[in-house]
Amino acid sequence: MRRTVIVIVLLCLTGVVVAQQGQVMPPYLKAGDTIAVVSPSSSPDSATVARGCATLRGWGYVPVVGPHALKSYHGFAGTADERAADLLWALGDPSVRAVMCSRGGDGAVQVLKRISLEVFAQHPKWLIGFSDATALHSAVVAAGGMSIHGSMCDGISMRGERDSVNIIMRRLLEGRLPRYEVPSHPYDQQGEAKGILVGGNLSVFCGLAGSDYDFLNRADEGLILFMEDTHESMTKVDRMLHQLEIRGVLSKLKGIIVGHFSKYKYPENDFADMYEMLHEYLQHYDIPVCYDFPVGHHSQQNLPMVEGCVVHMRVTREGTQIEFTNTF
Structure with a gap:
């Protein structure tokens, strides 16, 4: 695997809530603010949650664990009603300024049907997580908001105080948007684009197709899509790409x-790896495409990505630049 070099430029933003291209940016955080820790998906390990809370306290925040966040019910963190109640509490309580998922797993989609899009729209707060939390990110963006695709309790607690990813997350919560630079990949498709960033776990957001919670319903507005996955075969990923094509999503994207993509069986269908299969498919679209970007499961970095935010994407022979901005 190639060594990824990241250059970070932090852009300081002012203001509390900024509207851009119809999206509402939640208020940023300051020392002493409360972050709710909830478990909308699988049941977490209590020790991991405790370590995550300790990390948040080290950042100067006050973590509060949801009433049902440590429960276990058939592998989930409580019943769907209990998990939804925790999320509704975190969103509705004015003393809570941000919401972090304890872990991913499965089950967030069960929570969505118990929470209307209006709730996400009426209570703009930074919601942090990835993997199964992609379902929540999709709902937030569909409701016109923004959220942070990034590490949860286990991820932030495993990283040191000076870890670059933790530093990016902390400064992002404080109001400074990142700019990423990564080396080129042989399958990169050069080009430049600007659009609203959406994405996350491919199988999760594809599972929301046709629902009100699907951020890809906004494909006509100019989206840049990022995708990652784990434990999915090339055949299943191929099927999901065809689903996106048949829906007309891929032809409308500004960039990818x-x-x-980790822990899948390969080689399969004569492809050496997942990237070769994806390149075979995506090369027919005349848009910039960046490969092996450090985001997702089992990534050493899993860089924070601001969903619903405008990004400027530039892919050249030298590498890829992803710059988050507050203007189109």
Whole structure:
């Protein structure tokens, strides 16, 4: 695997809530603010949650664990009603300024049907997580908001105080948007684009197709899509790409960021790896495409990505630049 070099430029933003291209940016955080830790998906390990809370306290925040966040019910963190109640509490309580998922797994989609899009729209707060939390990110963006695709309790607690990813997350919560630079990949498709960033776990957001919670319903507005996945075969990923094509999504995208695909069986269908299969498919679209971007499961970095935010994407022979901005 190639060594990824990241150059970070932090852009300081002012203001509390900024509207851009119809999206509402939640208020940024300051020392002493409360972050709710909830478990909308699988049941977490209590020790991991405790370590994550300790990390948040080290950042100067006050973590509060949801009433049902440590429960276990058939592998989930409580019943769907209990998990939804925790998320509704975190969104509705004015003393809570941000919401972090304890872990991913499965089950967030069960929570969505118990929470209307209006709730996400009426209570703009930074919601942090990835993997199964992609379902929540999709709902937030569909409701006109923004959220942070990034590490949860286990991820932030495993990284040191000076870890670059933790530093990016902390400064992002404080109001400074990142700019990423990564080396080129042989399958990169050069070009430049600007659009609203959406994405996350491919199988999760494809599972929301046709629902009100699907951020890809906004494909006509100019989206840049990032995708990652784990434990999915090339055949299943191929099927999901065809689903996106048949829906007319791929032909409307301004750019694609291919993150990490891990723990799948290969070779398969004569492809050496997942990236070769994806390249065979995506090369027919005349848009910039970046491969092996450090985001997703089992990525050493899993860089924070601001969903619903405008990004400027530039893919050249030297590498890829992804710059988050507050203007179109």
